[in-house]
Amino acid sequence: MQKDEKTLQEEFQSKIDKGVKIEPKDWMPEKYRHQLVRMMSQHAHSEIVGMLPEGNWITRAPSLRRKAILLAKVQDEAGHGMYLYSAAETLGVDRTELLAQLHSGKAKYSSIFNYPTLTWADIGAIGWLVDGAAIMNQTALAKGSYGPYSRAMVRICKEESFHNRQGYEIMCSLAFGSPAQKQMAQDALNRWWWPAIMMLGPSDDNSPNSEELMRWKVKMESNDAIRERFIDRTVPQADYIGLSIPDPELKMDEKTGHYKHGPINWEEFFNVIKGNGPCNKIRLKARVDADRNGKWVREAAEAYAEKKRTVNSEQRTANSEQRTG
Secondary structure, eight states: OOOOHHHHHHHHHHHHHTTOOBOTTSOOOHHHHHHHHHHHHHHHHHHHHTHHHHHTTGGGOSSHHHHHHHHHHHHHHHHHHHHHHHHHHTTTOOHHHHHHHHHHTOSOOOGGGGSOOOSHHHHHHIIIIIHHHHHHHHHHHTTSSBHHHHHHHHHHHHHHHHHHHHHHHHHHHHHTSOHHHHHHHHHHHHHHHHHHHHTTOSOGGGOTTHHHHHHTTSSOSOHHHHHHHHHHHHHHHHHHTTOOOSOTTOEEETTTTEEEOOOOOHHHHHHIIIIISSSHHHHHHHHHHHHHHTHHHHHHHHHHHHHHHHHHHHHHHHHHHHHHO
16 A cells, blocks of 8 residues: 655654664655755755865965975865765756756755965965864764765765865964964965854754754754854964964853854855855866866766777677587
8 A cells, every 4th residue: 555645754854763764765755855856956066166165276385395295185075075976866866957057056065165375374264264164063063864965975084184284284384384374374264254153054044954854864963053053162273373263253152151253244255155256167167177178088988988888798708609619
């Protein structure tokens, strides 16, 4: 007997409430699938676009060691994007379609990558602040309800931890260096602090998807809770290296044991999301150009793969004929 929609919905929610992972072939509400595709594709796009501001500094890294580390980090980000596109494809969507949405401007990616990297200190600030904020969110996603997404996040979080330490090490070196180097680090912190705070998403009151995503355990914590944890962790790190958080209203709330921050400029956040940030057009053009310029490589790889399949098929046929001859 076929189950009705209400029964399927109740069984689905019961599995989630019990902590059972939802797998690709399991029944799921269409809206659950839609939200997952939206989240995973946006996450994948962010990893791929996120390579651009850091890749800009590979040839200008101050030492061979820094260059090698940055190369490894950018390579990791490419891998993260591939994991996430693969996870999204388990829900029946093709990455070609997802990339077309990115290149057309229909799909979104993290607002943080629409800011420029003006100095080497910005590379440190991205690792320390941007990857630090991402880890706060991604460690929660690793406990989420959809199996392929949560499993991808386990490996991604391990690599992001390395990225975070790399960024903080750069900031430490600059902050404990010459006065000019320390000022460079402070300037980078001044410019990246608020975008990093905003990238964790709108306040809970203005986040249209949070309630549903948390009920389905796609998302495990609210945006504000993650933001609070990030600030609590980061402020002592800034104090240790002698840098000042650019928020005059930042203070410890003795009653709650958490820092209270000043007002966030959500108008800037939504303006960047709409495509009006400092680097939106540059980032999108870079991705579109890379897709167009790399077309011949993809076509060559597909032709080679097809040729190899044909040769293998012919070889299997010949071997079979020899055995039966």
